[in-house]
Amino acid sequence: MNNTIKIYLADDHQVLLDGIQFLLKMIPDFEIVGFSLNGKDLYNKISLTQADILILDLNMPDKDGIEIIKEFNEKKCSCKIIVLSSYDDLKLIREVMKLGANGYLTKSCAGENIIEAIYSVYKGEDYFSNSVREKIFYSVTKDNIKINKEISLKNFILTERELEIITLIALELSGKEISDKLFISTNTVETHRKNIMKKIGVKNTIGLVKYAIKNNIINT
Numbered sequence: 001m002n003n004t005i006k007i008y009l010a011d012d013h014q015v016l017l018d019g020i021q022f023l024l025k026m027i028p029d030f031e032i033v034g035f036s037l038n039g040k041d042l043y044n045k046i047s048l049t050q051a052d053i054l055i056l057d058l059n060m061p062d063k064d065g066i067e068i069i070k071e072f073n074e075k076k077c078s079c080k081i082i083v084l085s086s087y088d089d090l091k092l093i094r095e096v097m098k099l100g101a102n103g104y105l106t107k108s109c110a111g112e113n114i115i116e117a118i119y120s121v122y123k124g125e126d127y128f129s130n131s132v133r134e135k136i137f138y139s140v141t142k143d144n145i146k147i148n149k150e151i152s153l154k155n156f157i158l159t160e161r162e163l164e165i166i167t168l169i170a171l172e173l174s175g176k177e178i179s180d181k182l183f184i185s186t187n188t189v190e191t192h193r194k195n196i197m198k199k200i201g202v203k204n205t206i207g208l209v210k211y212a213i214k215n216n217i218i219n220t
Contacts, residue, residue: 004028005122008051009035010042010068011084012061016107020055020084020114027115039063043071051079053118056101058085058092069099080121084110090135093128098214103127126207133206157199163217165192169205170212 007030011017017035024030033049036042039060046054054072058065069081082103083096093104102121105113106129113129120127158166161182168178175193179186197203200211212218 004031005053005118006031006033006049006051007053007055007118008033008046008049008079009055010037010039010060010065011035011055011057012037012059013057016057020110023111023114024118030118037061039065039068042068043075043077046077046079053121054079054081055084055114055118056081058083058087058096066095066099069096069101073100082114082117082121082127084114088131088135093132093135094213097210100214104132105129106131123203124201125203126210128206158196162192162196162199165189166196166208166212167218169193170209170218 007024009017009020009032011020014037017037021032021035024032033051034045036045040062042060042063056065056068060068063071065083065085069083072079072081080102081100082105083101084105084107085092086107088106096104103117103126105117105127109129109131113127117127117129164182165178168181173181175186175189178184178189182189193208196208200208202208202211
């Protein structure tokens with residue numbers, strides 16, 4: 001990697017910040033460009049550092065993580081956000097996904113996942129720790145999912161068939177299962193998958209699910 005990945009840390013626990021900094025400073029590709037113990041003026045501080053990635057706790061004093069993510073969206077900040085939270089509540093995870101966060105880690109698994117998460121998000125992928133992924137996919141199983149019948153095709157760059165495909169992917173159907181259900185070949189399914197990912201700018205399956213939830217293609 002030619003350039004270092006600039007990382008900004010925001011958490012109200014100094015001990016946790018120290019631990020994360022110690023871990024990340026061991027990676028030559030990473031540069032810690034700043035940290036905050038509260039959410040006050042966080043956007044301005046990050047703008048000055050030109051950070052690539054913000055590691056963000058949701059429970060921040062002065063301005064919480066949800067407010068911060070909303071502010072970053074409104075100001076079209078290019079800095080990617082990985083949420084680092086004590087909570088793995090599905091409602092909270094879905095809200096963060098809809099707001100456009102690029103990753104979500106629980107603090108209990110931060111040590112083993114945070115380096116992988118930073119590399120993935122920097123490359124443009126969405127990253128969620130295993131326990132979070134399990135919760136997301138469990139929420140869109142065949143028994144629990146409700147396909148939103150009220151969406152309008154004119155609001156999407158996807159075709160009706162592509163919306164069907166992305167919904168079935170969210171159900172965790174395999175390529176073979178999707179092909180059987182829609183009476184198309186597995187090669188056609190894979191072509192649709194690649195086209196969808198290119199159109200909506202995601203690089204993995206969790207990115208497809210995030211898009212479906214964020215745009216109310218599915219209701220969980």
